[in-house]
Amino acid sequence: MVKKILVPFDGSPNSERGLEKAIYFARQCNATITGLYVAYVPPGLVFEAVENIDSASMKKIDKLLEDAKVLSAQNGIYFEHQVVHGKAGAKILEFANDWQYDLIVMG
Numbered sequence: 402m403v404k405k406i407l408v409p410f411d412g413s414p415n416s417e418r419g420l421e422k423a424i425y426f427a428r429q430c431n432a433t434i435t436g437l438y439v440a441y442v443p444p445g446l447v448f449e450a451v452e453n454i455d456s457a458s459m460k461k462i463d464k465l466l467e468d469a470k471v472l473s474a475q476n477g478i479y480f481e482h483q484v485v486h487g488k489a490g491a492k493i494l495e496f497a498n499d500w501q502y503d504l505i506v507m508g
Contacts, residue, residue, distance in 0.1 A: 403430040407502040409493050410436040410482075412465040419508025420469055426506065427478045436469045436482040437496055438462050439489040 408423045410416045423434050440462070466482040473480035485492050497505055 403503040404432050405500070405502045405504075406432050406434045407493070407497050407500075407505045408434055408436050408469075409489065409505070409507055410438055410465065410469055413508075415508035417508065419506050420472065422508070423504075423506040424473055424476045424478055426504065427473075428476060432503070433479040433481070434473055435500075435502070436466050436480060437493060438466060438482065438484045439492045440484060440486045441489065442486045 403426065406423050406427055408416070408420050410420060420434075420436070426432065427434050440458075462484060466484075470480040470482065483496070485496060493505065496502075
């Protein structure tokens with residue numbers, strides 16, 4: 402049974418469609434959703450630079466994820482979010498496995 406849904410989310414039209422589908426599935430299964438934003442880190446970039454993502458970028462990311470949370474709440478779905486750094490594909494799979502998600506919905 403599906404109880405935990407992971408939605409990689411970057412605010413693009415495709416990821417918004419993915420969120421809408423995830424909300425639909427979550428309502429059917431009484432599941433929760435986690436929105437995952439993966440910030441790309443170019444090879445060779447030092448860790449300190451990653452930690453210092455400019456505040457404008459973080460505000461944009463926070464706004465995207467907060468909007469997704471509001472949309473989920475309007476549909477009666479609990480939504481939490483995480484921001485990780487790295488290559489999207491690898492980080493999505495790593496996060497899903499580490500936290501034992503039942504379903505990944507991508508738009």
